[in-house]
Amino acid sequence: MPVINRAAEATQLISGMDIHPVAVIIARVTYLLALAPVLNQRSGSLSIPVYLGDALQLSISRMLTDKELTIRVPPPAAGDGQSGEPNGSGGEKLDFPEVFCRDPALFDKAIERMRSGSEQNMTRPQVEQALARITEQHYAAIPTAGAFRQEGLTEEQKRGIEDLGKTYLVFDRLRREGRDTVWAYVARNLSRPLFLSASGGWANVIVGNPPWVAFRHMSADLQVRFRDLSKSERVFVGGKLSTQNDLCALFTVRAASLYLRSGGKLAFVLPLAALTRGQFEKFRSGIFESVRLRFDETWTMDDRVQPLFPVPSCVIFATKRRVGQQMTEKIVRRAYSGSLPYRDAPEDIADARLTVDEMPGDLTEATFTGGSVYRKQFRQGATLVPRFLCFVERRNLGALGADPNAPYVVSRRSTQEKPPWKSLPGLEGRVEKEFLRPVLLGESILPYRVWRPFEGVIPVTAKGEMLSSDTALNRGYQGIAEWMREAEATWKANASESNSLSLKQRWDYHGELSSQFPVAPMRIVYAASGQIPLPAYLRT
Incomplete structure (x- = not known):
């Protein structure tokens, strides 16, 4: 060797x-x-x-279309007599918008101006005016073709300056209380990973x-x-x-x-x-x-x-x-x-x-x-989110009841829904019965038995073809086509910018949904969470 x-x-x-x-x-x-x-x-x-940065970007949060760096300042020691937050928790936050973080030179200028402004007893409006001037001068100094030179501040930059103005108030108070020791240094370091990933x-x-x-x-x-x-x-x-x-x-x-x-x-x-x-x-x-x-x-x-x-x-x-x-x-x-x-x-x-x-x-x-030797026979189930676009409850209409071939269903809502989905209206309408199927969640499975299946609108044919609103309409399925049309529009309007998948692609990610068709006559299922997962036996 x-x-x-x-x-x-x-x-x-x-x-x-x-x-x-x-x-x-x-x-x-x-x-x-x-x-x-x-x-x-x-x-x-x-x-x-060399930066002591947060490479995982655990300090980065998203506010609508903008990102910001958040530094959580530990509360003062008990008995110091310092103000802390108005609610008395003593845990302040310093927020720095992405528009400054992704440009290290501009970020350093802004941090330095906030520091010197605090020492000069400047007010928030004065600091915001100073930051606006620094930003304009910074981009004016960048050599670009005349036709593309930035004129004035962009809306994103104006929002960023306003956010930094709020941060300045906390920054200024920390300095006055003797607690401004490392935050400018910390902010510079933590902003670098956001700059490095901006492109x-x-x-x-x-x-x-x-x-x-x-x-x-x-x-x-x-x-x-x-x-x-x-x-x-x-x-x-x-x-x-x-x-x-x-x-x-x-x-x-x-x-x-x-x-x-x-x-x-x-x-x-x-x-x-x-x-x-x-x-x-x-x-x-x-x-x-x-x-x-x-x-x-x-x-x-x-x-x-x-x-x-x-x-x-x-x-x-x-x-x-x-x-x-x-x-x-x-x-x-x-x-x-x-x-x-x-x-x-x-x-x-x-x-x-x-x-x-x-x-x-x-x-x-x-x-x-x-x-187990059977391990490769198992795979993860479908991730059907947002749930209110899929999970439904039946509604009876009139004394004669619902059409058995196309029951009337409404979105099943839950207190566990998260923004923005929790504030959106649910869906309702008639859906062909072949697309209404029982769905098992983790809470549906008890040791060795199924306890409580839910019902969902599953846009998959018996042969395993995943349908969109257009393909469903082309095959003559008016009910599921209308449901998917509204669901797709809701998803497109509210999904995060980083999620480029269509609703059909999201529900069938890596074939997790379509692979379950044709439905096998016998299946073993178990909940993914829990320390001791126990299975249940399903027979179609």
Whole structure:
């Protein structure tokens, strides 16, 4: 087995990635040592900015069409006699609109003007006027073609200045109370990830060692945010493995989604469990809500490399693509082995002590240990949201009752609905009976039996063809066509801008709905949530 030359391999790796001169590699400083032969041949200067930013953007919230960075200021110590918020909670918020965050130079000018304005006892209107002038001068100084030069402030910039005016009041009060110590610094750092992701991905290459933190070791606040975000990205694994979900999987997905351009390369150091354990199963699929990854190669550093990390590790290489591709046995792998004199050994010592075994690609051990042989026969059910566009209740009309071939139904409403759907009117109308089907939710399933099925408008034919309003009308189904027409219009008018799917595509995401047709005569179902999922048997 040959001794590896990490510097030479790094040179080969980078040269094959077609890096643009302005591309930035996000990495720990230690990784730069392996790139020294490449960097020494550069023609220009090198600048490596380091920010203590929120790479996952957990501090970013969306307000209608705008995003904003929110910094939550801890309350003052008890007995300090400081004002805090008017409600007495003592927890202020500093909000910074995206229109400033996505331009670092403008953001720094605005923060500095707020700081100096507070020291000069400026009022909010005075600060807003100063921010307006700074913004106009900033964009006027940018060299552009005369026909496209910005004239005055845009509506987005005016809203941003007004929001910063509100933030200035809190910022000013914190300074007067002696609590303005790091917030300008924190704001600059936290705004950088929003700037880096503003263009929808700009980096050719992302290299890093993301945090390895299991769900059970996270703080309560982080657990809530992690669970919501990882479920929305389709990387969360429930059941008995829910406490073993790791932050590094979500971090990898979000890094590729937010910062990597299409066709860009990603190389991350992860625990070896990412290749072999059930809590990383969805991560290995390469298909997520916001991004698709093709896994190209893996390197392993298991117990045969000592000392290194507290647990066995690996390196995964992936490419951002339009179509994802899961980890398979076709991935070329390298297995490292050897004994190091100490951790963080320099490159020359590592090259002399470590060897690499070129392997043809064998991920046979990357299975769900202890899993059932029937495991691949199961799949996730359809996500029918918003529910009021699908779930219905029947209504009787008159003494003769409803038409049995086309019952009259209305949207079933729930107190669990979220904005904007909770404030919208429901749907009602006649729907052909073949499109009214029982639907099982998690709450419908008890151990070994079905308790309470719901009824839903399911626009799928008996053969599994998903219908839109147009295709339904073309086939002569007037009732389901009218229902879908109203449902599609409601979805299009109120879905978030980031969701480009049609209602038909959303309900049949990855074939989760159409794959259930033709309906099998016997099925086993279980709820996805819960510590001990127990099945129920269905017979058609």
